[in-house]
Amino acid sequence: MNSTIARLVIGRLGIGVITLVIVSMVVFFLTSLLPGDAVQEQLGQAATPEAVAALRAHFGLDQPLWQRYLHWASGLITGNPGISMVNGLQVGDMISNRLPKSLSLAAVTSLVSVPVALTIGILSAMFRGSAFDRYTNMLTVFAVSVPEFLIATIAVLIFAVKLGWLSALSRTVDVHSFGEMLSVYAMPVMTLCCVLIAQMARMTRAAVIDQLSSPYVEMALLKGARPMRVVLRHALPNAVGPIVNAVALSLSYLLGGVVIVESIFNYPGVATLMVNGVVTRDMPLVQACVMLFCLGFLVLVLIADICAIVSNPRLRK
Amino acid sequence: MNEIVKVSGLRVAARTDEGVDLPIVHGVDFSLKQGEVLALIGESGSGKTTIALSLMGYARSGCRIVGGSVRIGDVDVLQLSDAELANLRGCRVAYIAQSAAAAFNPSKRIMDQVIESAMIHGTASRQQAQAKAVELFRALALPDPENIGARYPHQVSGGQLQRLMAAMALITDPALVILDEPTTALDVTTQIEVLRAFKQVVRERGTTAVYVSHDLAVVAQMADRIVVLRDGQIQENSPTEQLLAAPAHPYTRRLLAAMKPAAASRASARVEPVEQEKPLLEVRDLEVCYGKQVKVLHGIDLQVRRGTTVGVIGESGSGKTTLARAVAGMVAPSAGRILLDGQPLSGTLAGRTREQFRRVQYVFQNADTALNPKHSIEDILARPLRFYHGMKGKRQRERVAELLDLVQLPASIAQRRPGELSGGQKQRINLARALAAEPDLILCDEVTSALDTVVGAAILKLMADLRRELNVSYLFISHDINTVRAICDEVVVMYSGAKVEQGERSTFRAPPYHPYTNLLIDSVPEMHQGWLEETQAGRGVPPRIGVSANAEGICPFLARCPVRIDGKCNTTPPPRVRLDKGNEILCHHRDIELLQLEESVPVAAAG
């Protein structure tokens, strides 16, 4: 690790933190713009102004906006994002119950999709123009064009309704056997993978093909290197940066994709929690969930940036 | 009669967007004997690289070999399967690419790339191959041959990469080496080192080689035989000596003529300076910094008189383009003044008046990027007419036609877009756009270096004619001393952001010169065999000196100077002295010492 790399990485981290602060402001002020809030909704139209004021004071809504922001932001940092306006529970507890489940869904999806997507992407770049390339291209265009809920409903139609292999809803999340794991994760993971693999494979293919048109690849061919060697030894090491970037971007898509997939399969993760929060306008809960998703995105992008910096040969000593 | 390569009836076609095959090489025949170096010479589009690549059974994307045979030893390359071709490439036939900087994989160490062909073809063990690579590095006069292989390509210079690529080609002892414009991207002073290294290795090993180039003077040093190509056809195929002395084909004669611009345009240059007149452009003590610390120009003084041409010459990184851009207002100077007719010009674009903009016009090096691809030629020429002179309608159209006529283009070209024109035509439009403003001064940034020699020579002639007709002045930026000597009244030599020499054109014909000017002039290949062996350029090893002081203003050429003086050059900034012939130089030396320069660094003293 040399000093240039260290400096660049620290710079990236700094930018990440600044971005997170801007995001928190945008999220907080956006969700506090309208006066109509859950307090009013909770107490109903008949509530006396005094009762409303008392409850508002209880939630700290009577303080100026910037003070509330500071209070909220410091709460986030210390792991105390506030109390739900709907059921009075600690938002932190509600999320921490759900988070492992969402994370395990994301982890299983990533484990399945990343290797498959990279293999497809690299192979179709290697055999550019072949039948394999054209068919995968058609399939991936199809997969990125189709809404997740269509893939999910088709999966339910086939595997739960027609074949009866899997349950349409994943209620049990306590996994004890491989069979149970399969029945819980199979359909959500399959749905998420479809879009994810397609996106990642397309971007990987583009990154590798970009390298294949460079003069050093022609040079390698003229040294007598076979196509396999040219791709694996010459093009791939230079495509690491763009490929990691493609993976990170695709995985960040996962953050949005889980919203739909968790809802359809009624999977008890953070995304369903957030959708419920939106429906009941439980702002503390929504704010905390949003920040969690944004944090996830920024971490992914940060990892990709750092990989790109470290893999850049021009920064090597 | 040991013919090692025999090409007969070779035809290559390119596929257009419409799917039509367009022949680009039409039935080419030639052959090479063992140990012979054959040059393929021609302008861009002559098919020289395409032919060279077909010797390896390779065609770039969009092209394919449609007929003929290429025999190397006793195999016909064009009849081989893919696997057999892979076995041939890098083993029996090796390739040295034009741009080594792009042809080296940036993420792999140099040694791994140099010995890769040996590993692929199994011609040697890793240890043997590495030992041989080090031996080749030494033969190619590369610095630190033991350790240079451990570096990455971005850590060594362009000239070194080009020599490393030669080592890469020779690692498998191929029967044939193809050198594709291997020195075109280099500065002349670097080119000469690379050429020397190549020639030595080729002679020592008795390598059979095909040398592709557009530069007859370079080829004259390297080749035993020269094949002149034009539009994919052979014009002439003669031994080098004969071709240079008595060119048989008219096209060859034209090529030879175009490569001597000095002779071609002497008549057009005129020197009748009016000393008393106030200079049109005056640059005083100009300094430009990028960022806080990096000074790219320091202490530049310069005058351009009305109706004259001042040439600025230097290698890449010398700051010559920055100088022109500062005059145009694109780069803000950090110190110094720019005066137009005695009136100060603002350092930034925002501070200049429209009239000032009109009087100073800039012509860019690359006509491909200087003309907006979405605008028609008429739009491009009409804009300055309207902008500066308020011309509209019929008058504007007439003036556009006049301008096209002035640069010797047909008026029918007005409705076309830049993409439909050739390089030379685009450069003429580029010039016409500057003329549309009716300027007093035109800044010409390497206007001919992207063009073929013949086309470039025509542009230079046009510029000289226009100067006479319109009484404009040029500030002519170039890397080519021959061009500058041919068309400029006054020459400024720049090195590393400093003006090291300035003088009348005539004084650049004989020494004494500044040591850098001397190296520059001696490095330009001359059109006769044996020049490479005779020239002294780059032979002398700079004398040993102590640690140089880090003071401001130390001679920029110190590190490469063959006549530097310990205790003087490395401690005290050089003075500006005037030589007897009138030239001003930035050096500690005087006339006598510089006159002796050529004799003072004999090869013996170097060792």
Place this chain on the structure above:
Amino acid sequence: MKSNINQSGSQNMATSGGSGQVAENEWLDNSVPVTAPTKHRRLPNPGGFLGFILVFFWLVMAVIGPMIAPHDVNGLVSDSFFGPISSQYPLGTDYLGRDILSRLLHGAPYTIGIALLATSLACMSGVVLGLVAAASGGWIDALISRVQDAMIAIPNKIFALIMVASFGSSVPLLIVMAAIAYMPGCYRIARALAVNVMTMDYVLAARTRGEGLAYIIFIEVLPNMLRPVLTDFGLRFVYVVLLLSAMSFLGLGVQPPDADWGSLVRENIQGLGIGAPAVLAPAVAIATLTMGVNLLIDSLGGRAKR
């Protein structure tokens, strides 16, 4: 001549590369489209043609769809819920016995119209901001870019959820929300393109001529950005359609009694168990629209890197 010199095949997909005389540079080829070795102009790429037909069809339907609907959009015209395909109800009936074809045709202006408006808004504001940032540079550029980076850090679906949570769901909100959600992407591409074009010599030439900023931006820079920006428009339209459909599918998009295609899927999701066309038809409509746009962009070959 052996096979390596012959034409490599009869495939005439413009997306496939390779006309090489040697098989191994087939996959290197990235520019020249291949056709069978004829002297004629190559046939239009079938994918692109299909894409064009689909996009054209749906654009027409978005305009005339509601007028040619055979039944009342909200009328309970049939007794059977989740009715099958029949001559009277070409796409069956929904969970209340309404005609799906009519509801689909009435949904088209919502799905396509909202998405078009939102995408236009996103692209226009993105391009304007990108041009301003690229032309001014310095702290203005830094400020705009930093804020756009922060916006990108909020995943689009999540952003949609906060907007709906804060302001409730209505058609104007959906348009504004989708426009803001996709503006940062447009901005990034537009700025990158503009920065690239700004460094071209013809722009420098205009600046040394003394031209003003407006002339440089609109006459010199913008025409050279148009093609990639249009490609990006198509791509982003697909994302907007998918986002809005997803929101409607969650019940947070277009609110009843109006219905876009996403809402139709949601309304009839119970019909899935019996494989009713009511749930599949709107989903397929979305898929054909988005796929059509994707195929069209692919065939134009200018897919910008993201």
